[in-house]
Amino acid sequence: MSLNYTAVGWNKQKKQYVKILWLGILAFLIVFAALQFLLHPNISVETLIIRWSAITAFILLHIILVIGPLCRLNDRYLPLLYNRRHLGVSMFLIAAIHGVFGTIQFHALGDVNPIVSIFTSNQNYLEISNFPFQILGFCALIIFFLMAISSHDFWLKNLSPKFWKAMHMLVYVAYGLIILHVATGALQYETHLIYWIILIAGFLLVASLHIVSGIKERGNLRKTYQLQEEGFYEVCSLSDLEENCGKSVFINAENIAIFKYNGKVSAVNNICKHQMGPIGEGKIIDDCITCPWHGYQYMPENGQSPPPFKEELSTYNVRLLKDKIWVNPSPLPEGTLVKAAKIDI
Amino acid sequence: MKKEKPFYVGWQEEMPKEHKSTVKKFIILIFIALPILAFSIIYAQRGFNNHQFELGKSTELTGIYHSSPVPVLEVLKTEMKPDLSNYVMLVGYGKLGAEGIMEDIEALKGDLDGKRVTLKGTMIYGDGKAVLELTKKTNSLITIHKDVIYPIVANKILSSNFDNVVGEIVDPKCYFGVMKPGEGKIHKSCATRCISGGIPPVFKTRNFQNENEYFILLGEKGEKINRQILDKIAEKVSISGRTEFLNGWNYLYINPETIKLIEE
Numbered sequence: 269m270s271l272n273y274t275a276v277g278w279n280k281q282k283k284q285y286v287k288i289l290w291l292g293i294l295a296f297l298i299v300f301a302a303l304q305f306l307l308h309p310n311i312s313v314e315t316l317i318i319r320w321s322a323i324t325a326f327i328l329l330h331i332i333l334v335i336g337p338l339c340r341l342n343d344r345y346l347p348l349l350y351n352r353r354h355l356g357v358s359m360f361l362i363a364a365i366h367g368v369f370g371t372i373q374f375h376a377l378g379d380v381n382p383i384v385s386i387f388t389s390n391q392n393y394l395e396i397s398n399f400p401f402q403i404l405g406f407c408a409l410i411i412f413f414l415m416a417i418s419s420h421d422f423w424l425k426n427l428s429p430k431f432w433k434a435m436h437m438l439v440y441v442a443y444g445l446i447i448l449h450v451a452t453g454a455l456q457y458e459t460h461l462i463y464w465i466i467l468i469a470g471f472l473l474v475a476s477l478h479i480v481s482g483i484k485e486r487g488n489l490r491k492t493y494q495l496q497e498e499g500f501y502e503v504c505s506l507s508d509l510e511e512n513c514g515k516s517v518f519i520n521a522e523n524i525a526i527f528k529y530n531g532k533v534s535a536v537n538n539i540c541k542h543q544m545g546p547i548g549e550g551k552i553i554d555d556c557i558t559c560p561w562h563g564y565q566y567m568p569e570n571g572q573s574p575p576p577f578k579e580e581l582s583t584y585n586v587r588l589l590k591d592k593i594w595v596n597p598s599p600l601p602e603g604t605l606v607k608a609a610k611i612d613i
Numbered sequence: 614m615k616k617e618k619p620f621y622v623g624w625q626e627e628m629p630k631e632h633k634s635t636v637k638k639f640i641i642l643i644f645i646a647l648p649i650l651a652f653s654i655i656y657a658q659r660g661f662n663n664h665q666f667e668l669g670k671s672t673e674l675t676g677i678y679h680s681s682p683v684p685v686l687e688v689l690k691t692e693m694k695p696d697l698s699n700y701v702m703l704v705g706y707g708k709l710g711a712e713g714i715m716e717d718i719e720a721l722k723g724d725l726d727g728k729r730v731t732l733k734g735t736m737i738y739g740d741g742k743a744v745l746e747l748t749k750k751t752n753s754l755i756t757i758h759k760d761v762i763y764p765i766v767a768n769k770i771l772s773s774n775f776d777n778v779v780g781e782i783v784d785p786k787c788y789f790g791v792m793k794p795g796e797g798k799i800h801k802s803c804a805t806r807c808i809s810g811g812i813p814p815v816f817k818t819r820n821f822q823n824e825n826e827y828f829i830l831l832g833e834k835g836e837k838i839n840r841q842i843l844d845k846i847a848e849k850v851s852i853s854g855r856t857e858f859l860n861g862w863n864y865l866y867i868n869p870e871t872i873k874l875i876e877e
């Protein structure tokens with residue numbers, strides 16, 4: 269939706285989200301520091317900060333990465349997704365503490381610039397156990413930085429959702445870099461088996477959730493529809509749709525969302541203009557199709573966001589034959605008014 | 614009609630109870646997992662030595678300044694803690710050696726070698742060894758005492774066949790207290806910086822009694838080899854050379870090209 273570069277709105281849920289997040293971060297700091305001083309009283313404060321921030325950021329990164337597939341599998345996790353950018357920005361801030369402390373501790377006050385030192389103090393690029401692991405962390409931190417500063421909808425708008433989405437897919441690259449950063453760095457010194465178990469278990473959790481949710485998604489895409497006359501396809505029965513709810517269908521490479529509301533059926537493109545959320549899993553609120561991810565809204569008959577917003581989705585022709593819904597998958601130009609198919613009662 | 618499926622978008626004030634309970638369970642699970650995770654990670658850590666760095670605390674030491682082979686201040690035994698050597702190695706602020714600072718001081722005050730001086734700095738110590746960081750750089754010199762010149766104790770040759778001894782090259786500033794851990798892979802880049810910045814490289818190995826032994830590394834003719842060994846730091850290496858004991862420290866004279874990396 270058309271946004272100026274203004275502060276994000278704060279409702280009760282968002283306040284609670286951020287409160288619980290930082291409460292958790294703080295509680296983890298206290299538990300972590302207490303256990304360190306109890307079990308390893310000789311630890312230095314710098315090492316404590318470096319390790320706490322590293323592990324906290326790494327845990328937050330895992331939470332961020334599992335929320336997406338969890339929501340695809342069960343829409344009750346969606347409240348976690350709505351404010352996920354706060355998780356992302358907090359993760360970046362904590363990772364930055366780690367990166368800055370690490371850079372100061374290991375590279376500052378020497379005979380070369382600290383950033384240069386990150387890249388030159390170890391050049392064993394060909395050995396795994398001696399690999400210059402800090403470079404990997406540095407690159408990941410740059411990615412997190414770009415994602416954090418561009419997390420506001422202002423940038424989403426100005427960079428185009430496709431570009432923005434592509435950039436935010438870099439989080440997977442960063443995740444891979446961090447796994448290697450840990451495997452070729454800390455785990456070459458701290459060699460207890462439990463670290464490898466934790467690292468691999470975390471990776472498997474993230475990977476398996478993505479695979480399972482991907483398979484579920486693929487199942488929807490795989491469904492084939494029988495061609496009928498005049499370019500219309502039979503997609504489902506009226507009774508397959510709940511009132512005010514949608515359904516996603518994939519025909520001829522078109523991703524379409526069909527909605528039933530007020531005795532009518534309409535179809536719009538299934539990809540939200542915000543961050544490509546699945547419109548078909550949304551719901552009609554105040555006569556508008558509402559995206560399940562962040563609540564962008566569109567009018568069902570013309571795919572337009574209610575004024576003053578300017579987003580527009582493609583629309584599709586819909587017909588009803590008895591209780592069967594038929595859709596023509598050729599998209600009409602974005603924002604084209606299409607009379608909804610009326611349900612005869 | 615069937616009850617509508619609960620739907621919630623973050624900008625709505627009230628969350629349906631179905632969503633609330635799912636989210637709550639997720640959060641509770643995380644809050645249970647976190648302390649368990651923290652405990653396993655911390656419990657399995659290798660742990661840290663008890664070396665000390667008295668950050669923020671300034672100490673004045675008086676003794677004979679020996680400029681070579683590396684800067685050392687020979688302090689009265691009675692002035693040091695009983696378990697610490699009274700030959701205190703001098704290092705610079707940050708990741709730099711003390712030589713630059715001492716040369717700057719000498720340029721202003723004249724030659725200090727063999728003279729009794731009082732220096733101020735930050736103490737670093739562990740495993741019987743003491744190091745003083747000249748935190749205030751050229752302002753670290755407090756007094757030059759005007760008294761007799763003392764003779765230097767003759768070198769003691771330790772052994773002429775120091776042959777393929779296995780150990781690790783560390784930087785003494787971090788290893789003896791500034792960093793935890795101050796050795797190994799995690800610390801490699803820092804040790805590289807310190808040694809590149811002029812802090813004398815120290816070869817750490819184990820003797821027959823399974824105690825640590827430390828040798829300051831120099832070239833075969835006593836020259837600095839900091840630059841030549843940068844790629845051998847914080848690795849398991851084997852070293853051969855000639856050893857000597859001088860000013861409270863063991864020295865090891867080597868040809869840097871003969872340092873062998875040991876694959877693990």
Ligand code: HEM
Pocket residue numbers: 315318319320322323325326329363364366367368370371374386402404405406407408409412446449450453454794799
């Ligand atoms: C400039 C960037 C970075 C530098 C210089 C850096 C440096 C280091 C160093 C020196 C260690 C070993 C510390 C120790 O165990 O005592 C480490 C470990 C670690 N780093 Fe980084 N890092 C950087 C970025 C990152 C980022 C962005 C993350 C993302 C979460 C990260 C996650 C970790 C983790 C999980 C560990 C293992 C836990 C630990 O040993 O502290 N690092 N890093």
Ligand code: FES
Pocket residue numbers: 540541542543544545546559560561562563564
């Ligand atoms: S993807 Fe954000 S509202 Fe649709």
